[in-house]
Amino acid sequence: MSLKDELIKxxxxxxxxxxxxxxxxxxxxxxxARVFGHKHGVTAVRETTETAAxxxxxxxxxxxxxxENWNRPKTEVDALMSLLVSTISSETxxxxxxxxxxxxxxxxxxxxxxxxxKLNDCIEKTSANSxxxxxxxxxxxxxWEIIEAFKKVAQDVKDNQLDVDDIDAxxxxxxxxxxxxxxxxxxIRTSGEYRISNFLLWQLAYSELxxxxxxxxxxxxxxxxxxxLDFQGRERRFxxxxxxxxx
Ligand code: IPE
Ligand code: IPE
Ligand code: MG
Numbered sequence: 001m002s003l004k005d006e007l008i009k010x011x012x013x014x015x016x017x018x019x020x021x022x023x024x025x026x027x028x029x030x031x032x033a034r035v036f037g038h039k040h041g042v043t044a045v046r047e048t049t050e051t052a053a054x055x056x057x058x059x060x061x062x063x064x065x066x067x068e069n070w071n072r073p074k075t076e077v078d079a080l081m082s083l084l085v086s087t088i089s090s091e092t093x094x095x096x097x098x099x100x101x102x103x104x105x106x107x108x109x110x111x112x113x114x115x116x117x118k119l120n121d122c123i124e125k126t127s128a129n130s131x132x133x134x135x136x137x138x139x140x141x142x143x144w145e146i147i148e149a150f151k152k153v154a155q156d157v158k159d160n161q162l163d164v165d166d167i168d169a170x171x172x173x174x175x176x177x178x179x180x181x182x183x184x185x186x187x188i189r190t191s192g193e194y195r196i197s198n199f200l201l202w203q204l205a206y207s208e209l210x211x212x213x214x215x216x217x218x219x220x221x222x223x224x225x226x227x228x229l230d231f232q233g234r235e236r237r238f239x240x241x242x243x244x245x246x247x
Contacts, residue, residue, distance in 0.1 A: 003225035007055070011232050013185035015059035016052060016224075017207070019199055020044070022191025022215030029215075035079040040217035042087050046094055051221045053098040053132040055228075059181055060134050063199050067107070067141035081112050084138075088118045092125060099131030105177040106140030135181070142201035149175035178203055186231045188224075190216045208234050 020041060027037030045062065052060045065080060095102060102123050108116055119138075152175055156162035173179065183203045189195075192213040196204065210227045237245055 003222050003229065007225060007228055008232055009056075012055055012057055012228060013231060014057065015061065015182050015184040015186075016057055016228075017061040017063070017184035017187045017200060017204070018048065019063045019187070019189040019193075019197060020216040020219075021189060021193055021197075023217055025191065026215040026217045034076055035083070037215075037217055038080055038083055042083070042091075044216050044219040045087075046091060047220055048224055049100060049132070049134055050094070050098055051224050053100055057132060059184075060132055061105075061137060061178075061181075061184065061200070062134070063137045063140070063197075065106075065138045065140070066198060067139060067144050068198065070110075070139070081115055084115050085118050088122050092122050095122070095126050095134070096129070099129045100126060101129040101131070101133045102126045103133055103135040104138050105135055105145070106138040107144060108139070110139045133181070135178070137199070140177075141198040142196075143198055145177050146202065148177075172202065176202055183207065185236075186210060186227065188212070188227050190214050190219055206236070206238060208236065 023037030023041045024034040025037070026040065027034050030036070048062075049060060064084075069080075070077060094100075102119075104119055104123070108119070111119075115138075119136075149172065153162065153167070153172075157164060173183075178200070183205070184200065184207045187200070187204055187207045188210045190212055192211070194211055208231050210230055212223065212227065214223055235242060235245060
């Protein structure tokens with residue numbers, strides 16, 4: 001039986017989030033520059049997106065560039081930005097073919113104008129697609145997002161648009177950049193690092209976390225199936241006892 005056949009189709013997560021990590025080490029192991037790893041990471045992005053779309057997963061969120069990644073050497077940042085532009089051009093067809101809608105979260109204004117334009121064009125072109133929503137976290141960090149949300153809440157209270165007594169968890173979620181998207185049930189991080197690195201801190205409150213040693217450019221269909229199978233073997237208790245859940 002293949003890994004895919006082992007999956008219980010009606011118990012798949014609606015939303016999977018991934019910290020795609022290990023591109024630099026993948027390249028270094030091959031005696032190449034870090035950007036070589038980023039280029040090969042695109043294959044893993046394509047394969048993961050296609051697999052998620054085929055399975056009927058509704059939301060896939062990929063951490064592609066963090067606020068902190070701006071602190072990398074300029075040559076690497078520039079190479080990543082050009083790669084983003086060329087990848088969007090070359091992959092829009094794949095998104096259309098798989099009925100995938102593109103979305104982004106993060107501080108879009110901090111991205112180079114050319115990147116913003118490519119992203120906006122692709123978002124527009126794929127906007128009527130009704131399958132998977134692929135969200136790229138670009139120039140994103142969770143603390144940035146939470147600060148932005150605080151500012152908007154404060155402003156709305158000041159403008160009498162929001163009553164302090166109406167602030168609850170659902171309302172806070174709606175002030176996040178992921179408003180309208182359910183929280184991820186599963187978060188995957190590749191490359192053997194066991195940390196969250198400022199990703200979706202609010203949204204991951206009750207996510208199942210899955211860490212694997214595979215470096216991102218090597219991540220393939222079977223690796224996603226393995227993560228999903230592991231997820232399906234977990235008991236999600238949300239504070240209750242195991243016995244309560246089994247009822
Ligand atoms: C992930 O791979 C991609 C980005 C953060 C843009 P890294 O570039 O972090 O690769 P490692 O972790 O240094 O191997
Ligand atoms: C997290 O990876 C950000 C992305 C995958 C885009 P990093 O490689 O930047 O994370 P740290 O710095 O090792 O925690
Ligand atoms: Mg890394």
